[in-house]
Amino acid sequence: MSELKILTRNVSRPNPAHIDSYLVNEGYVALPRALNEMTPEEVIDEVKIARLRGRGGAGFPAGMKWDFASRDRRKPKYIICNADEGEPGTFKDRVLIENDPHAILEGMALAGYAAGAEKGFIYIRGEYPQGARILERAIAEATSRSFLGDNILNSGFNFSVTVHRGAGAYVCGEETALIESLEGKRGQSRIRPPFPVNVGYSNLPTVVNNVETLASVPPIILRGGAWYASIGTPECPGTKLYSVSGHVARPGVYELPMGVTLRELIFDNAGGMREGRTFKAAFPGGASSACLDESQLDVKLDFNSLAVAGSMLGSGAVIVLDDTADMVKATHVLIKFFEHESCGKCTPCREGLFWVRRILDQILEGSASEQDLDLLLEICEGIRSTSFCGLGEASVSCVESTIKKFRGEYLAYLRNSGSGEAETEAAS
Ligand SMILES: Cc1cc2nc3c(=O)[nH]c(=O)nc-3n(C[C@H](O)[C@H](O)[C@H](O)COP(=O)(O)O)c2cc1C
Ligand code: SF4
Incomplete structure (x- = not known):
């Protein structure tokens, strides 16, 4: 299956992380459109029509999460971008962080407008120092052009973003442990319910979304939820960033419509197995997922199909093993x-x-x-x-x-x- 570059549309541009590169390709067009022409409810509705599902692992509908937060009357509210990316085999958020940070920031501002939040955090794993620097530079650029900060583009909407670096704990990718860590406490999970969307950072309503989820939002607002919903499978629309590692000829990150099969991803996109070797197994959702064997090469790599196959999509980290693997x-x-x-x-x-x-x-x-x-x-x-x-x-x-x-x-x-x-x- 050929790649469909929606999230990675800017990756191969010169100096892709710079705000001017982002602006020439419809960057920061969705945000003013939402602020000037749409109510927060309409933004949420568009994301619901897109049926965008969270890309951090659980596949929870993003529009529904934003809706829950917007209905909670307590303030202030928060948006947290989960950039912890700790699952072994996952390296897809890094591509967006380093090459298209403004798409993430624009997605966060749209989430903030929709949910009624004025403050955002990006919790980035400590092992991504370069990514943290790129994000901080992008925040400064966006603030200087009034895409972030107070009274964004004279709309009356305020939204600021702070980068917080993690200290290397995998569990801090779990949203409640992440929030504990952000609050300066030991990174350990909280009991759920209550969910962060109501009782999150400082016990206030908090939307936690993955990097890829948030970066998917500007194109949805620009082109419409129905357009997005027409890509991929009916239950899991859109494209997905698959990070392919292990014994394939061309490991890397591939953006493909949801529902590509394991066989297509490995043999059409990742160059097949290493020379002279044959496929043995794959963990389709990183180290946390159940492995698939050769008889399951035609399983579709989406949330529903992988659940039926007894595994899970997780963050889309496909670890491939050949016949030499023990x-x-x-x-x-x-x-x-x-x-x-x-x-x-x-x-x-x-x-x-x-x-x-x-x-x-x-x-x-x-x-x-x-x-x-x-x-x-x-x-x-x-x-x-x-x-x-x-x-x-x-x-x-x-x-x-x-x-x-x-x-x-x-x-x-x-x-x-x-x-x-x-x-x-x-x-x-
Ligand atoms: C052990 C563990 C680690 C996790 N690590 C991450 C992570 O690195 N990035 C992420 O976005 N979600 C991670 N999650 C999922 C988050 O708890 C949460 O579901 C997600 O950030 C919500 O965003 P989404 O709805 O956009 O997927 C992890 C979950 C668990 C249980
Ligand atoms: S809360 Fe329990 S299950 Fe979760 S990481 Fe800690 S020890 Fe493991």
Whole structure:
């Protein structure tokens, strides 16, 4: 499938992050149009007609979220752009942050106008220092041209944005942990409900949206929700930025209509598998998603189709593995990440991931038995069903799915316990 460049329309322009590059390609046309010609309710309606779904992972309808915030009478309200981008395999927000920061700022200002918020924050991961600098420069540019700040373009609407850098915790991408961190507290998830849209930053109404979600808004206001809804699939309209990594010939970020199949993404866009190798598996939604095998190459990469296939789209981070991959070792790497990133607030995730990693250690060392596989699945079920937040819930998908689809590789390690042959056989 060929790329459809809506979000990435400015990426290949000279000096794309500069405000003048943005302005020559219909930049900051949607914002004055909304301020002069539309009520906040009409902006929300347009986003609802577009059926824009959040690109941070959960796919929640953006228009509905804005509507909830706008109906809450308490003030002040806040817009938070989630630029934490911590999911292993995800690097698509970075493309927008570094190449089209004004699209993000214009989307935030439109969200602020729609929801009745005058203050925005961009929470950006600490590992993106260049992105933070680019955003700060873009905020200064936009403020100097009256696209941000007080009385924007003489409309009476005020909206300012502050960049806040994270300190390297994956859990701080989870919206409530992000808000705790932004408030200067330890980054740990809050219980939900209440949801941030009503009880968010400083316990006030707060819209948290992903970078890609917000950058999708200016084109929607410019071209109309119906135009946007005609792209992609009926349940998941629009384009999606897929970050493809792993054993493909051309890893990278590809913008395609929602619903492209895994096969099309890998073989038409990412150049196929590395030379001489064949496809083995893919994690379609980053480390948190269940893997797909060869029989699922024709699954569509959208929220609904992947849920039916037993996995999830998440942020669209497609990690591809070829026939050289050892699925047990790959799972071990992912679990070590989650164990390290567990914030420690709840027992199933904090203790459970330790034990999951320990059993995987033993399997790889050749000192586990087949009963340990059952024990592993039992612990995973406990973590998934009783963890406090999404980190714990989704962390074990890699274990459960690889045991289901590649059980033979686990059994090969168990059969060869202590013989030192496990590695060779499992990888073959
Ligand atoms: C462990 C964890 C990490 C997350 N990391 C991110 C992230 O880096 N960026 C993001 O936009 N959403 C992330 N999310 C999802 C957010 O909690 C939230 O749903 C999202 O920012 C809402 O924006 P959206 O509706 O535009 O998708 C994460 C969720 C969990 C459970
Ligand atoms: S599930 Fe993990 S990351 Fe989430 S609150 Fe519990 S310990 Fe923290």
